[in-house]
Amino acid sequence: MKSLILPLIILMNLVLSCTQPTGLTPIRAVIELDIGESEEITLNNGEKVRLTLMEIEVDLDSLRNAIRSVNVKVSVDGEEVCLGSGNYHLPVEVGNIQIDCPVVKNYYTNSNSDRWGLTKDARFRLWPKGSSYMDPGTFVYPVKQKWFASMSQSGNEPPYVDWGEDPASKEIYYHSGHDFGGAEGMDEIVSATDGLVISALGDTLEGYDDFPGDIRTDVVWILTNLGWYIRYSHLDSTDAAIRTGASVRMGQRIGFMGKQGGSGGWVHLHFELKTRETASGNWGTEDAYAYLWESYVNQYDPTVIAVARPHHLLWTGQQTILDGGKSKSYAGDIVSYEWAFSDGTNAEGAIQERSYTMPGEYSEVLKVTDSKGNVDYDFTVVQVYDRDNPDQTIPVVQAAYHPSLDIKPDDPVTFLVRTFNTEVGSEIWDFGDGSPQVSVRSETPDRQNYTEGKFAETVHSFAEPGDYIVKVERLDEAGIRANAHLHVVVND
Ligand SMILES: [Zn+2]
Structure with a gap:
């Protein structure tokens, strides 16, 4: 009898551990x-x-x-x-x-x-105090990509990429979850946690019909050991092993980044944690940013991280405050914040007041230096609309590059760009290394069919190690500019 019961218990435990949360509790x-x-x-x-x-x-x-x-x-x-x-x-x-x-x-x-x-x-x-945000060894950074490699939309930030923020739209989508911009079909997405695939390719697991969001062919839902649902959206492709009912291991490939589903046409991973551990018992978003930050720091050991985000939305002539104060050094203290503005001027100090006379999409460069001499860069996007002509659109540009990690001198790096809200002009790349500018032309996104159309691609390599600030710009029919920056690190 004993010989029968024991395997039965093991089998039941296996079944339970595959279909239900293991009862782990979050630290917070x-x-x-x-x-x-x-x-x-x-x-x-x-x-x-x-x-x-x-x-x-x-x-x-x-x-x-x-x-x-x-x-x-x-x-x-x-x-x-x-x-x-x-x-x-x-x-x-x-x-x-x-x-x-x-x-x-x-x-x-x-x-x-x-x-x-x-x-x-x-x-x-x-x-x-002193605790990690997430249990050590249970959560990894879900994209094989440098921190802030492209634009992002984090928790409660009104979405602004693709067609930009619309001044006429007064119902706000405060972004839930964290969006990582990136390179279509190139940036690899991995599972942040161990878990069970409860939906993939539009198919859902029996008994799990209460989803806190869309079930789509480009979305993977994973149930974690904390009982949280994690959503990975807009996938260009889903790995063959990621099928409904499959167990996944932390770090296992989920697929590649894309612009499928309700992406708005920009290539990104929408990453969102959902839990019912709310006072109401209703589904709520668990802000992911702290967990993403911690997992990136643990995996990649950065000395300093510059943070110039979120983005800004302004009328012409109106002032805003740029704030680099969320930057952090792990090697020492941050000793300088240097801003390089799109009008060619510079300033020192974490906090800066800015205003703009011309409409457009600006990208302002923040460089932070710590007491050990380590540097990092980030950019904040400022979308400026003409107060006297509020219906006038501005061009909006998304830029990305791949690979963004472990780049060596002479490695080929693919640069991608797409511009929204204009059908004229070309994107002009300046790679920041003294090489000639390169002109490309992305396919114009169609608002009704934005998953179609390609980003413009160009390949560039850097001869020397260093930090490169790459810039891309496009002008629309009214001469209004859109700029984006990328920070490329080339190692010895
Ligand atoms: Zn999103």
């Missing part, structure tokens, strides 16, 4: 509070902390009334701290915790849908 504790409310929260390590939500302030743009920044004041065991919300903010250390605020109720004022499942004024995530 989650709490929702109303303004003025105070609660004691037990952290993952058993310690307790009293959190009070004091105040929420939001900044709106004057074109769409979309929330561009959030300032949440909380008290942690009597110590006050201000937090941002989404938009490339990492958790902040205060007292014996790390804390962030992925969403506030204010987003519901003009959001086109509820992607958060929030019931109170704000949601907070709390980790013990």
